[in-house]
Amino acid sequence: MKTYIKNIIIATALSGSFLSCKKDNPNITDEVYLTTTNVSTTWLTGMRRQMALTLNxxxxxxxxxxxxxxxxxxxxxxxxxxxxxxxxxxxxxxxQSAIQRLRELSEYGLTTVVNADKTTTAVQKAEMYFINAFSHVLSGELFTGLPGSAKGAVLSPAEHYALAITALDQALALQTDANEKLAYTLLKARVYYDLGDAVQAKTFATAAMANPLLLKQQSFDGQNSAANDFQTYLFSSTTNEFAPLPRLDFLDPKYYNTGTIALDQKPVSYIKSEEAYLIIAEAQASGNELTAAQTTLKNLLADVIAKRPVVSLSDVKETRNGGNRTDYPLTAVKVRFDENDVERSGYVLNRKIANINISTVSGTMVTADDINSATTQDAVLYLVYRMRQEIFISEGRRMTDLGIRFPVSQTEQLNNKNVKPADLIAQIPSFIPKNREMDDFTNNITSGVVTMKHDMNKVLVANKKAKEIFPFIN
Known part of the structure; x- marks a missing residue:
């Protein structure tokens, strides 16, 4: 009996770029495709492309x-x-569809493609297991629950994390590249962090710190329908689609182009050693090891962030002209994180008078003096979460730190009898401000001070015992 590959993205490498083609041709069966030369290589290229689309x-x-x-x-x-x-x-x-497609591509690769291709290497299988693990990490972090198979039972975040750990163990056993093994190890630390297991999270985070500048990035291809969408929203679009909260203005744009847009697509850093330090510091602070946490954070500043690249960029075209707000500060002004905060300088950049300096991997305004001054658990935790926000900006991590999760989609509900009414409700903690207040600010043009409506890191610390956040405390 012949079967046909339908709606599965298969990609081939062409001059180092992604080239996608959907195998909807009725003349191309699974049997024919699986006999092509180096099919595992082709399939992995397609999986990498789907990783880019999923991160988008x-x-x-x-x-x-x-x-x-x-x-x-x-x-x-x-x-x-x-x-x-x-x-x-x-x-x-x-x-949801993007994440599930990533999972399904990895599963098909591991169960079918590698068995059909005798040239498949251990390293190729390791990457497939890693991508499978990453799909489960995203499922657990971003959703209240998601099916673990087509039309299957809705799995809890903890169940997805367990599957991620199993896949990572298999990936680690097969991988021979030292840096790739460290990246897998750091993702494993992240999973244990999500589970609230401080002992295991610290163990694997410490192991990953063997390379203090560890970095794993996802590339994009603007010529073959796999551009970095966030780069478009932040920089490449002639209309400024997204604007950062003014106290984060100094970190924008993390992605940009200086040449032809399609040829200059910046990568996304989705595994980096900064996370190892932040996991350890949070575990230490949660256990009231405040001096140790301070040391870890200062080491993060000196050994990692200070050594990450900073570029000089002309951003004179940035006018925050999207239209939903017309009072965004366009020159250097002072900011207050909320109405009770002191005035701070350097957070909003003047892009009209000179080039700006942008951190392309990680940046923060937190200093060693700030860390030394944090002498209580709440003060240290506040800096940990502020640094997490600044370091991971534009990488899709902040929503999880806020304790927010998406529900199972209606489309899944209509096609999967296992979806229950409780699965259809988003998780939005009660302490999250509504009515767009998280993004709100006032711009006092007379005083030259912009004040945020809320300092969400302060809100998080004030609610640190809420079950949706602070995994090492709850």
Whole structure:
């Protein structure tokens, strides 16, 4: 009996780029495709392309939900900023579909493709297991639950994390490249962090610190329908689609182009050693080892962030002209994180008078003096979460730190009898401000001070015992 490959993205490498083609041709069967030369290599290229497309969905939408960015126009989701998250929202389904497609591609690769290709290497199988693990990590972090198979039972985040750990163990056993093994190890630390297992999280984070500048990035291809969408929203679009909260202005744009847009697509850093330090510091602070946590954070500044690249960029065209707000500060002004904060300088850049300096991997305004001054558990935890926000900006991580999760999509519900009514409700903690207040600010033109409506890191610490956040405390 012949079977046909339908709606599965198969990609081939062409001059180092992604070239996608859907195998909907009725003359191309599974049997024919699986006999092609180096089919594992071809399949892995397709999986990498799907990783890029999945990160696009995750980053664009979760950054909007969070307090990092707001939709300054109308092109993208119009309610995530509130935040309002409905199971019938098309973007909820798009995110879920992208993650599940990534999982299914990895599973097909491991169960079918590698068995058909005798030239498959251990390293290729390791990468497939790693991508499978990453799909389960995203499932657990971003959703209240997701099926673990087509039309299967809805698995809890903890169940997805368990599957991720199993896949990572298999990937680690097969991988021979030392840096790749460290990246897998750091992802394993992240999973244990998500599970609230401080002992295991610290163990694997410490192991990953063997390379203090560890970095794993996802590339994009603007010529073959796999561009970095967030770069488009932040920089490449002639209309400024997204705008950062003003206190994060100094970190924007993490992605940009200096040449032809399609040929200059910046990568996304989705595994980096900064996370190891942050996991350890949070575990130490949660256990009231405050001096140790301070040391870890200062080492993070000196040994990692200070050595990450900083570029000089002309951003004179940035006018925050999307239209939803017309009072965004366009010159250097002072900011206050909330109405009770002191005035701070250097957070909003003047892009009209000279080039700006942008951190392309990680940046923060937290200093060693700030860390030395943090002498209580709450003060240290505040800096940990502020640094997490600044370091991971534009990488799709902040929504999870806020304790927000998407529901199972309506499309899944209509096609999967295992979906229950409880699965259709988003997780939005009660302490999350509504009515777009997370992104709100006032700009006093007379005094030259911009004040944020809320300091969400302060809000997080004040609610540190809420079950949705601070995994080492709850």
């Amino acid at each position: 969905q995750v980053i664009v939408n979760t950054e909007l939900v969070s307090d990092n960015y707001y939709n300054n126009r109308t092109l993208s989701n119009k309610v995530f900023d509130i935040p309002q998250i409905d199971n019938f929202d098309l973007d909820v389904n798009n995110i």
